[in-house]
Amino acid sequence: MKARLLRLSATLRESYWFVPTIMALAALLLALTTVTIDSHAGTMAWTTGLPGLDAARADGARSLLSAIGGSMIGVAGTTFSVTIAAVVYASGQYGPRLLSNFMSDRGNQVTLGTFIATFVYSLVVLRTIRSAGEGGTGAAAFVPQLALLIALVLVLCSIAVLIYFIHHVPMRIHINSVIEQIGGRLVHDIEARFPAKDEPAPANHAGDLPVPQALSADAPLAGQEQPAPILSYGIGYIQVIDEGAVIEAARAHDMVVRLHRQPGDFVHKHSLLMTAWPAGKCSEQAAAALRQACALGSRRSALQDLRFLIDELVEIAARALSPGVNDPFTASSCLDWLGAAMATLAQRRLPPCERVDADGQLRLLLLPVTFDDFIERAFGALAQYASADMIAGKRFLDSLGDVAHHCDDPALIATLARQARAFRALAANTLDGACRDAVVGRADSVLAALARATGESLCAGTTARMEGIT
Numbered sequence: 001m002k003a004r005l006l007r008l009s010a011t012l013r014e015s016y017w018f019v020p021t022i023m024a025l026a027a028l029l030l031a032l033t034t035v036t037i038d039s040h041a042g043t044m045a046w047t048t049g050l051p052g053l054d055a056a057r058a059d060g061a062r063s064l065l066s067a068i069g070g071s072m073i074g075v076a077g078t079t080f081s082v083t084i085a086a087v088v089y090a091s092g093q094y095g096p097r098l099l100s101n102f103m104s105d106r107g108n109q110v111t112l113g114t115f116i117a118t119f120v121y122s123l124v125v126l127r128t129i130r131s132a133g134e135g136g137t138g139a140a141a142f143v144p145q146l147a148l149l150i151a152l153v154l155v156l157c158s159i160a161v162l163i164y165f166i167h168h169v170p171m172r173i174h175i176n177s178v179i180e181q182i183g184g185r186l187v188h189d190i191e192a193r194f195p196a197k198d199e200p201a202p203a204n205h206a207g208d209l210p211v212p213q214a215l216s217a218d219a220p221l222a223g224q225e226q227p228a229p230i231l232s233y234g235i236g237y238i239q240v241i242d243e244g245a246v247i248e249a250a251r252a253h254d255m256v257v258r259l260h261r262q263p264g265d266f267v268h269k270h271s272l273l274m275t276a277w278p279a280g281k282c283s284e285q286a287a288a289a290l291r292q293a294c295a296l297g298s299r300r301s302a303l304q305d306l307r308f309l310i311d312e313l314v315e316i317a318a319r320a321l322s323p324g325v326n327d328p329f330t331a332s333s334c335l336d337w338l339g340a341a342m343a344t345l346a347q348r349r350l351p352p353c354e355r356v357d358a359d360g361q362l363r364l365l366l367l368p369v370t371f372d373d374f375i376e377r378a379f380g381a382l383a384q385y386a387s388a389d390m391i392a393g394k395r396f397l398d399s400l401g402d403v404a405h406h407c408d409d410p411a412l413i414a415t416l417a418r419q420a421r422a423f424r425a426l427a428a429n430t431l432d433g434a435c436r437d438a439v440v441g442r443a444d445s446v447l448a449a450l451a452r453a454t455g456e457s458l459c460a461g462t463t464a465r466m467e468g469i470t
Contacts, residue, residue: 003242003295014104023113031124038144058131069122076115183337186309194348207352227275228282232267236296245293250363258365264305328391339399387426390435
């Protein structure tokens with residue numbers, strides 16, 4: 001249930017209708033409330049004598065609210081059209097997977113919601129105005145003065161929001177803003193998901209625990225009890241996996257569960273989600289509870305999938321380096337943010353695969369999370385594109401060097417050195433002339449600095465050993 005609630009929450013945040021709907025309902029309640037107050041307060045004599053707050057008559061109030069309602073619905077339609085045009089342009093220019101980023105922009109949602117809410121408010125209040133004699137002989141006139149005042153305030157707010165929207169749209173589709181949003185979220189998610197090396201590990205994290213042979217990475221031995229396979233319940237991308245629910249289900253049935261998928265993977269009804277051991281304790285009820293801990297969707301989501309954010313930056317950079325676009329500076333911006341994210345990751349403690357319950361018993365085995373995999377996902381995927389351009393190639397190597405500044409583990413530096421060597425070989429075969437010499441020379445400088453730093457700490461006070469990178 002928690003996994004589905006998380007997915008629903010993410011879906012609502014990315015929708016273009018939820019916030020405007022809530023604002024329209026709030027406007028409806030506000031209109032009913034102010035009209036009720038006006039009906040009990042009578043003529044609102046307190047407005048008499050105040051500048052600009054003289055009591056309005058029925059005809060003037062109707063004209064005012066009609067003008068507000070008509071203009072607001074027209075501006076709302078224009079706003080929607082501009083937003084859709086901007087979304088189509090950005091998704092075509094930077095990649096279709098960025099469509100959800102623009103649809104979930106809170107500024108666009110609030111702008112549309114403000115205009116629709118003002119329209120709904122004006123329409124509801126307009127319905128309550130009546131002149132003397134309307135509704136029966138001798139009926140008194142009713143003009144809700146407080147409601148009219150609130151309508152004017154909403155108009156002023158709408159004008160302010162329109163000015164903000166005119167500024168917000170071009171800023172929002174600027175490529176640097178797009179890259180900053182994705183890269184900033186990637187860095188934030190890394191910091192939120194992985195604790196710093198000087199912070200205590202979460203209570204359910206445990207390493208070096210004995211793993212049942214039936215659930216080991218290798219195939220179970222012949223004659224050994226086989227674990228129970230648990231297949232996917234539907235088709236789509238895994239968006240959320242509730243580890244807590246898996247641990248509780250495994251504890252309730254005294255099992256150990258191994259996950260074979262992770263958020264971002266595509267599954268179908270014949271895909272193996274997880275295995276449970278011992279198989280005899282994995283009843284249909286237990287299997288159903290384990291399946292319910294995974295929420296599927298029609299597309300990948302950044303809710304738990306760091307690889308998706310990395311892939312978005314890689315996609316923008318790859319498109320920028322394509323022959324039809326040839327924009328190495330956009331690719332360089334993506335490499336800067338990828339470098340910042342990997343440098344942050346190098347300073348965090350990556351979790352072990354084992355998860356335990358409240359009693360310290362092993363209950364869950366996850367797929368391993370390694371620094372090598374993230375580096376390959378970020379830099380390895382871009383190597384073939386950046387190696388064909390001198391500007392992007394030099395920035396690629398500079399970013400690797402910047403990550404190395406924040407590594408205090410020789411194994412991490414060795415990973416970066418492998419990437420630099422592979423990139424040097426690609427650039428040597430792809431580039432020619434002075435461009436080739438420039439990239440290969442920068443690669444040799446980076447490799448020399450990495451070789452000097454291997455086996456040593458690259459934290460504060462050791463930056464000088466990396467001077468060859470710059």
